[in-house]
Amino acid sequence: MFKPLTQAVQLGYRTAFNLFEWPMAGAQRLVGISRVAWLFLLPNLLIFGLFTFLPIILNFFYATTGSDAILLSQRPYVGAENFSSLLSCTDYLDPNSCRRDVFWRAVYNTGWFVVLQVGFMIAFSLVTALILNRDIPLKGFFRGVFFYPVLLSPVVVALIWKWILQRYGIFNAGLEDLGLAPVDWLIDAHWAFFWIIFVSIWAHMGFYTLILLAGLQAIPSDVYEAAEMDGASRFRVFSKITMPLLMPTMVVVVVLSLIRAVQAFDEIFVLTGGGPGSATTLILQYIYETGFASRPQLFGLAAAASILMAVVLLVLTLLQLRATRSQAEG
Amino acid sequence: MAVVELQKLVKDYAGFRAIHGVDLRIDDGEFCVFVGPSGCGKSTLLRMIAGLEEISDGELRIDGRRVNEERAAERGLAMVFQSYALYPHMTVRENLAFGLENIKTPKDEIRRRVDEAARMLQIGDYMERRPKQLSGGQRQRVAIGRAVVREPKVFLFDEPLSNLDAELRVVMRGEISQLHRRLGNTMIYVTHDQVEAMTMADKIVVLKLGTIQQVGSPLDLYNRPANQFVAGFIGSPRMNFFEATVAEQARGGIVATDEGGRRVEAAVSPERVEPGAPVTLGVRPEHLEIGSERGHPVTVETIEQLGGESYLYCRDSNGRPITVHKSGQTRIRAGEEAKVFLPAEAIHVFREDGSALERLRIGEEA
Ligand SMILES: Nc1ncnc2c1ncn2[C@@H]1O[C@H](COP(=O)(O)OP(=O)(O)OP(=O)(O)O)[C@@H](O)[C@H]1O
Ligand SMILES: [Mg+2]
Numbered sequence A: 001m002f003k004p005l006t007q008a009v010q011l012g013y014r015t016a017f018n019l020f021e022w023p024m025a026g027a028q029r030l031v032g033i034s035r036v037a038w039l040f041l042l043p044n045l046l047i048f049g050l051f052t053f054l055p056i057i058l059n060f061f062y063a064t065t066g067s068d069a070i071l072l073s074q075r076p077y078v079g080a081e082n083f084s085s086l087l088s089c090t091d092y093l094d095p096n097s098c099r100r101d102v103f104w105r106a107v108y109n110t111g112w113f114v115v116l117q118v119g120f121m122i123a124f125s126l127v128t129a130l131i132l133n134r135d136i137p138l139k140g141f142f143r144g145v146f147f148y149p150v151l152l153s154p155v156v157v158a159l160i161w162k163w164i165l166q167r168y169g170i171f172n173a174g175l176e177d178l179g180l181a182p183v184d185w186l187i188d189a190h191w192a193f194f195w196i197i198f199v200s201i202w203a204h205m206g207f208y209t210l211i212l213l214a215g216l217q218a219i220p221s222d223v224y225e226a227a228e229m230d231g232a233s234r235f236r237v238f239s240k241i242t243m244p245l246l247m248p249t250m251v252v253v254v255v256l257s258l259i260r261a262v263q264a265f266d267e268i269f270v271l272t273g274g275g276p277g278s279a280t281t282l283i284l285q286y287i288y289e290t291g292f293a294s295r296p297q298l299f300g301l302a303a304a305a306s307i308l309m310a311v312v313l314l315v316l317t318l319l320q321l322r323a324t325r326s327q328a329e330g
Numbered sequence B: 001m002a003v004v005e006l007q008k009l010v011k012d013y014a015g016f017r018a019i020h021g022v023d024l025r026i027d028d029g030e031f032c033v034f035v036g037p038s039g040c041g042k043s044t045l046l047r048m049i050a051g052l053e054e055i056s057d058g059e060l061r062i063d064g065r066r067v068n069e070e071r072a073a074e075r076g077l078a079m080v081f082q083s084y085a086l087y088p089h090m091t092v093r094e095n096l097a098f099g100l101e102n103i104k105t106p107k108d109e110i111r112r113r114v115d116e117a118a119r120m121l122q123i124g125d126y127m128e129r130r131p132k133q134l135s136g137g138q139r140q141r142v143a144i145g146r147a148v149v150r151e152p153k154v155f156l157f158d159e160p161l162s163n164l165d166a167e168l169r170v171v172m173r174g175e176i177s178q179l180h181r182r183l184g185n186t187m188i189y190v191t192h193d194q195v196e197a198m199t200m201a202d203k204i205v206v207l208k209l210g211t212i213q214q215v216g217s218p219l220d221l222y223n224r225p226a227n228q229f230v231a232g233f234i235g236s237p238r239m240n241f242f243e244a245t246v247a248e249q250a251r252g253g254i255v256a257t258d259e260g261g262r263r264v265e266a267a268v269s270p271e272r273v274e275p276g277a278p279v280t281l282g283v284r285p286e287h288l289e290i291g292s293e294r295g296h297p298v299t300v301e302t303i304e305q306l307g308g309e310s311y312l313y314c315r316d317s318n319g320r321p322i323t324v325h326k327s328g329q330t331r332i333r334a335g336e337e338a339k340v341f342l343p344a345e346a347i348h349v350f351r352e353d354g355s356a357l358e359r360l361r362i363g364e365e366a
Helices: A002-031 A033-063 A081-087 A101-132 A139-151 A154-165 A170-177 A189-217 A221-229 A234-262 A266-271 A283-293 A299-329 B042-050 B092-102 B107-121 B136-149 B166-183 B194-200 B218-223 B228-233
Strands: B004-013 B016-026 B031-035 B057-062 B077-080 B154-158 B186-191 B203-208 B211-216 B240-250 B253-258 B263-266 B278-283 B296-305 B309-316 B321-327 B337-341 B348-350
Touching (some): A081 A299, A101 A283, A139 A189, A189 A234, A266 A283, B016 B042, B031 B042, B031 B194, B092 B107, B092 B136, B136 B166, B211 B228, B240 B263, B240 B321, B253 B278
Parallel strands (some): B031 B186, B031 B203, B154 B186
Antiparallel strands (some): B004 B016, B253 B263, B278 B348
């Protein structure tokens, strides 16, 4: 009863193995056993090369050539001119004195955005994580609530908030109901800058809260019990036990969110379009607009700006690698 | 310095009673050991005393003062955890100093006490290291040091040695006993290792399922176990048990018949049994006499000869395992038949409810 079945299975296996075996054996004979590994890596290398490595090289060529031609063969070599054009200012503190004033405005906007968004977001995430780490009712529900926006597409996030904040949005409708004057939330430069920070904190803090929460839960509870026996006040437990033990996680969170803030684009682009004027234009949007949205398309300038930005990100990434490594080593 | 009193102490976890009204008095300077099988509530009881676990009902008094509502630190206790629970980011010195800094002790006073504890526990050479850079035994010393510097009224230990290897455990056992002699504090020590309990304790508390089975000195528990559970728990290897029926009450004891119909005399008080009552006889392995002409026939299955002493693992005709501990060496070989005699004055008799009949003659005390 079993025997024919087993035999059939065996035959199936043997056929399948043979089928795989001859191309394998052929490949081994062709390139040598030790080089077969490269054969397996080839598809991945091709894709990586074509879509990641090649564009990086191309970007470098665009950055060192001029004109609005898109074909490299038609673009004249200009050396570092794109870079010097971006970097020429009479006073670096005043974007208006720069040749590329919008670039510098975007740089300053990005700087402020990074500092404020990361600073406040981490403060809020930490407080939220500390609260969610305690024995509060509906803990699972609240953890879900804070994490939920992370799952939304940035465009959806921006559209939701635009719908709330625009001139005839529900926020202003609410204000009017209360007898208050409506505010041009996205048209006033200061308010618009406030709201892009607010919305991107709202959209991303759940992610960092979750990481910090995991960091808090990794602190062994017996350490807290020892501190309790040692008579530590709540403040001392926080400052002398929780914070130092959370520090490695914190460093990772800071660096990750810095990288992300430097790269901020989509939700802001949808929410304010970089306006009013260039009040909420960040560096990535500048690159996009210079290279693709403006006429003539200044590919060279955009490529040069993206290289400058890549340098900043590279530094941050190295920091992150160091932080994660030292955390892994404890 | 400190008397600890437990009055009808109860611990309820959601829908589960872990401690069932425990009454206990631990005298000043006493080394008291809680012992019992896993899950019997030793840690829970200790943590209730420490203030880490809320007391559901009953009263806890330290030096006569009710402390149920006081925070852990206010009770004047220090605890050594099974997992050491050292602060991983602090050096040994900072670990020791942390508790004193919390109560704003002057700097030079902290220094003095920390150095003194370090000397006492021989951890002075690695004061600037972190816990991760220490061995298990060194960590345990630091954990004890952290308790010592606080100069507590009472020391609490929750299985402090169970993460150490056997050799180190013996060394640390000695050191904790020495610490107790030196400081003279009241100490409460939790373990499930009855050897630790026997060697360290002034007073042993045997727990089972959240109730106290017996309280007494180590030899009290060994010689006069109150019930079959304590008899089986204290002593290693375990006491041998035989089923029997009381045949007659006699002067100086009772006579019982075992399953094979053999008569066994036992020097226990005949007051609380009637002829015909089923009882359990218990004899410790070291009190069985093997190789004589009289007694139970058994088959010797395995022999462990340690030179100075021998363990014989036997089985009787009913298939019941019987362990015999003989000092010195033995000529008996595995597989041989032998007879095992139960001396009347060494027999413990337990009634059907497990409680022990009072022993009338106790050989060890002679
Ligand atoms: N937080 C808790 N919630 C519910 N039940 C608990 C809790 N902590 C302990 N228990 C139960 O209380 C009982 C006693 O636990 P305890 O930790 O005191 O045992 P123990 O004697 O220390 O055992 P061990 O030797 O394994 O450490 C156990 O049945 C355990 O399951
Ligand atoms: Mg325990």
